[in-house]
Amino acid sequence: MAKSEGIPAPAVRRLSLYLRHLENSQGRNRATVSSRELSRAVGVTDAQVRKDLAYFGQFGHPGIGYRVDDLVARMREILGADKVRSVVLIGAGNLGKALMSYRGFRKKNFNLIAVFDNDPQKVGEPAADAVCDRIQSLDKLEAVVRKHEVKLAILAVPASAAQVIAERLATAGVRGILNFAPVILQTRPGVTTSTVDLAVQLEQLSFLVTTGQTGDDRDGDGLN
Amino acid sequence: MAKSEGIPAPAVRRLSLYLRHLENSQGRNRATVSSRELSRAVGVTDAQVRKDLAYFGQFGHPGIGYRVDDLVARMREILGADKVRSVVLIGAGNLGKALMSYRGFRKKNFNLIAVFDNDPQKVGEPAADAVCDRIQSLDKLEAVVRKHEVKLAILAVPASAAQVIAERLATAGVRGILNFAPVILQTRPGVTTSTVDLAVQLEQLSFLVTTGQTGDDRDGDGLN
DNA sequence: AGGTGTGAAGGATTTCACAGCC
DNA sequence: GGCTGTGAAATCCTTCACACCT
Numbered sequence: 001m002a003k004s005e006g007i008p009a010p011a012v013r014r015l016s017l018y019l020r021h022l023e024n025s026q027g028r029n030r031a032t033v034s035s036r037e038l039s040r041a042v043g044v045t046d047a048q049v050r051k052d053l054a055y056f057g058q059f060g061h062p063g064i065g066y067r068v069d070d071l072v073a074r075m076r077e078i079l080g081a082d083k084v085r086s087v088v089l090i091g092a093g094n095l096g097k098a099l100m101s102y103r104g105f106r107k108k109n110f111n112l113i114a115v116f117d118n119d120p121q122k123v124g125e126p127a128a129d130a131v132c133d134r135i136q137s138l139d140k141l142e143a144v145v146r147k148h149e150v151k152l153a154i155l156a157v158p159a160s161a162a163q164v165i166a167e168r169l170a171t172a173g174v175r176g177i178l179n180f181a182p183v184i185l186q187t188r189p190g191v192t193t194s195t196v197d198l199a200v201q202l203e204q205l206s207f208l209v210t211t212g213q214t215g216d217d218r219d220g221d222g223l224n
Numbered sequence: 225m226a227k228s229e230g231i232p233a234p235a236v237r238r239l240s241l242y243l244r245h246l247e248n249s250q251g252r253n254r255a256t257v258s259s260r261e262l263s264r265a266v267g268v269t270d271a272q273v274r275k276d277l278a279y280f281g282q283f284g285h286p287g288i289g290y291r292v293d294d295l296v297a298r299m300r301e302i303l304g305a306d307k308v309r310s311v312v313l314i315g316a317g318n319l320g321k322a323l324m325s326y327r328g329f330r331k332k333n334f335n336l337i338a339v340f341d342n343d344p345q346k347v348g349e350p351a352a353d354a355v356c357d358r359i360q361s362l363d364k365l366e367a368v369v370r371k372h373e374v375k376l377a378i379l380a381v382p383a384s385a386a387q388v389i390a391e392r393l394a395t396a397g398v399r400g401i402l403n404f405a406p407v408i409l410q411t412r413p414g415v416t417t418s419t420v421d422l423a424v425q426l427e428q429l430s431f432l433v434t435t436g437q438t439g440d441d442r443d444g445d446g447l448n
Numbered sequence: 449a450g451g452t453g454t455g456a457a458g459g460a461t462t463t464c465a466c467a468g469c470c
Numbered sequence: 471g472g473c474t475g476t477g478a479a480a481t482c483c484t485t486c487a488c489a490c491c492t
Binding site: 012013015016017020021041042043078079080081085087094095097098099101102104105107108110151152154175176177178182183184192194196197198199200201202203204205206207208209210213 | 236237239240241244245265266267302303304305309311318319321322323325326328329331332334375376378399400401402406407408416418420421422423424425426427428429430431432433434437
């Protein structure tokens with residue numbers, strides 16, 4: 001893994017944003033793109049773009065820029081987006097249901113193979129729009145994860161249940177958890193978690209607004 | 225605004241996380257809390273916690289720690305969470321509906337006063353669980369924002385519509401936009417945006433997992 | 449002993465600026 | 471002329487380590 005050893009985490013975060021813009025450019029039949037253009041689209045400096053991309057190889061052509069098709073292919077490879085990755089979703093409440101039918105995951109080659117909930121009322125409900133058929137009982141969690149060797153999970157359950165389920169997921173072999181519950185998950189080494197707390201996100205924004213921080217932000221989460 | 229001049233953005237991001245833990249401690253009747261405890265709960269070092277809090281004042285008591293009630297009150301004040309702030313939501317699709325009924329906003333003293341959508345079919349639908357009564361036509365956007373002097377908006381519309389609506393919001397006086405569309409919004413000075421792209425979030429996680437970055441991440445979005 | 453606040457040191461990331469290529 | 475890749479400088483953030491308080 002020495003490959004991605006010295007790459008700054010912020011650079012990795014920007015990668016997805018570059019790719020998003022490149023895919024747009026591709027749709028618009030642009031053949032090449034400059035670091036200048038990419039930088040404006042993502043809200044960073046052009047030097048930053050060049051440095052970020054250079055961490056992963058030399059894709060640019062002096063005097064020309066980056067060839068869109070090449071770069072898209074290369075970045076998909078780097079991010080693993082060239083392969084289908086299976087994901088499970090736990091929690092079929094309001095947020096869970098929205099996530100089920102969210103098309104963005106599918107576009108990025110994620111495949112939602114199962115949805116779980118422990119509310120007996122919800123079990124058996126058709127999983128709206130999702131590829132998998134029905135919402136399943138939480139009891140089946142380990143079996144499904146093991147059978148399909150699922151490495152990624154999305155957690156959309158109440159805060160009180162999150163830690164316990166995270167542990168079950170880890171034990172069953174899941175390596176990455178995207179957590180929407182407002183708690184910091186305690187995980188064993190080898191398991192990565194990323195928590196998105198929507199209320200915290202709004203609170204951040206509110207703070208920036210009231211303290212007069214004007215500029216477009218960046219990350220804070222993942223974006224401009 | 226020289227007050228929040230030199231405060232590192234990452235420190236601001238952690239503030240909400242500290243507060244979240246402090247409110248839990250409060251619920252558990254803990255009278256004081258040490259930087260050590262806070263640090264473990266949020267996943268940073270204890271020195272970091274002390275430094276972060278010190279940016280905003282001297283709240284600690286040597287040999288004792290931080291008095292929970294005091295610190296919670298002070299931090300709510302700093303984050304503006306001691307006042308009710310009005311928010312509008314644009315987009316009543318899957319995600320929009322989930323956000324409408326999300327209780328986390330309310331807990332943090334945000335008040336969702338209106339929901340808009342331009343789909344005539346949705347207009348008039350009761351706004352699920354939300355405080356406001358019905359989904360309104362997008363035509364009413366400016367009038368409502370101006371009348372209630374709304375400063376914050378949540379954008380849950382398709383990527384193609386996001387930029388245009390962002391401009392309308394800014395013109396009507398909105399100062400902060402929490403954007404769920406997968407585009408970087410181009411905004412005028414004085415308007416802050418924070419974009420949460422759920423697919424990008426999952427992609428990040430997937431990358432970290434496959435490259436063997438094990439540790440718990442942090443931010444990337446907001447935490448752990 | 450246990451705990452905070454903080455200058456100074458150390459690391460990490462971003463920006464600069466330029467050599468070199470098309 | 472336009473544009474990339476990259477060392478070096480600058481900046482930003484985190485960690486150390488310790489004075490000081492209780």
